Amino acid sequence: MSITLNSPLDMHLHLRDGEMLSTVAPLSAKTFSGAIVMPNLVPPVDTKEALLAYKERIGLAIGDETFKPYMTLFFKPTYTKEFLESVRDELTAIKLYPAGITTNSEGGVAGFDVKELRPTLTAMSELNIPLCVHGETNGFVMDREAEFVSIYEMLATNFPKLKIIMEHITTKESVEALDRFENLYATITLHHLLITLDDVAGGMLQPHLFCKPIAKRPEDREALRKVAFEAHPKVMFGSDSAPHPQHAKESSGCAAGVFTAPIAIQVLTELFVEHSTIENLQAFLSGNAQSIYSNISVPNKRIILEKEPYIVPTKYGEVVPLYAGESINYTIKEIES
């Protein structure tokens, strides 16, 4: 029996720049119809010029009209309504990072002062620009996301017309927040559906499974699985696929990120089949995102998979993917666009 998925979308993706961009962008472009592209380059993408130039570099790296990079700006509270209007047609969302919380986030928001944030967030509400948020405080690593829920609530309450996407959620607290506020949405990664902290640090320490937010407890994974497998209308797939060269992972200070882009669709298929919810994968992987991001255009693409072992490459360029060298159970047999 083959499984067909239409126009998969990756609503949280790191494409990096330069050589890494050339390595990873075609891998996403091959199987996805589009992806929300994160702006945490060095320096961050925070001007119209930088955004357009990055979009052009992505286009050159991909050379494929069947994939849309949905561009984002790195949130700054100094963005004016005039500026946002001028860039509106080029961008899909704005990504907010708390300062210093993950890779290249040093220039992020240092406090969450509503008064300071109000002009930009009000303009975003009026222009219907979604706010994507990396929701972690600088507290203890296992508590950061749960602690951030109060900030989500503050944002959701103060800006009720702003679409707020809780990115790569990892906790039951975030899942619970989804239903409390109409304007809160979430992306969920593949790896957070698969692993807990036990997989990262319960046996040998596994740097290739180290990411931010760090994988949490079994009950957190259960909460994520529940809303993903039922394709809760407020959740959508975002891989947070985040490539680092092998030497930056297997090192005395290992960078955060799991690289899943080339195998995400296959492994999601396996996972949803295993949990007898394959009929919901289309919504999780595309439909929900199209409803939430009402303003995106989505190229047609049809992915046909079969249950057939596929050996994951040990590396893509210098990047070690999830399940490197291991066998996964679904193979992409055809891609039509």
Next chain:
Amino acid sequence: MSITLNSPLDMHLHLRDGEMLSTVAPLSAKTFSGAIVMPNLVPPVDTKEALLAYKERIGLAIGDETFKPYMTLFFKPTYTKEFLESVRDELTAIKLYPAGITTNSEGGVAGFDVKELRPTLTAMSELNIPLCVHGETNGFVMDREAEFVSIYEMLATNFPKLKIIMEHITTKESVEALDRFENLYATITLHHLLITLDDVAGGMLQPHLFCKPIAKRPEDREALRKVAFEAHPKVMFGSDSAPHPQHAKESSGCAAGVFTAPIAIQVLTELFVEHSTIENLQAFLSGNAQSIYSNISVPNKRIILEKEPYIVPTKYGEVVPLYAGESINYTIKEIES
């Protein structure tokens, strides 16, 4: 002002074997008067012959009469009273590992069936041989030690004359158990007084800080600090210094262990001075252990430290120590024996 410490003891130490033994044993022998030597070699030290041969190899590696290796056997429920009597003079304690819980522990105890354990543990009680325990279940990595407390309680209750050492405790639950049972004792490492999971995985992932049991939450560290700094009579220093070559740490599957032996005394001094409890370090580092292990002979050694920066070597052989290449604040100026 100089600080003098007499006959420091390391009540939990991994000396390994072969080349690694030659690298690390002299480092401990230089500054400590003795150490409980862990038996988790491959194969484990579980016969009198293996124990004597290992003791001899340690002696050759050290070539120093001012350091006593306190030998241990790898616990097996098949040890008879006759066997234990025959080996009594050669060993200081027996170390129990739950099966598969840490480096080279595959042959450990798979269940905790009192009936199965009773003959050996009763014989140990009668012969006054302490039982050292790696207290972790195979549960979720952050819960393993707290879950194991019920097994400590079962052992303490069923074998009230057996001295049970909770090794390298990392949680407030273990600290609390200390005062509930007369025959429970504990070792505490240097690194668990210093770090929490935040230091391991809160920023970049730090493989050289990865150990088992994994460092826990800030409130756990506080509980450990409290009993260490007050030199609670039932706790003693055990470094759990556990060398692995650099390539086994900075790797796609990083081995568990922090190497602290050559700097432990200096950093403990700094830590106790910082917390205005330097007057308790002698007891934590030697006196308590001598009371708890009533049967050990302790060579005289006098360590004189001064507050003077010391740059920690980046490596000892192939082993990267804690604080590699960094400056610590106390230096050993003289060692008299």
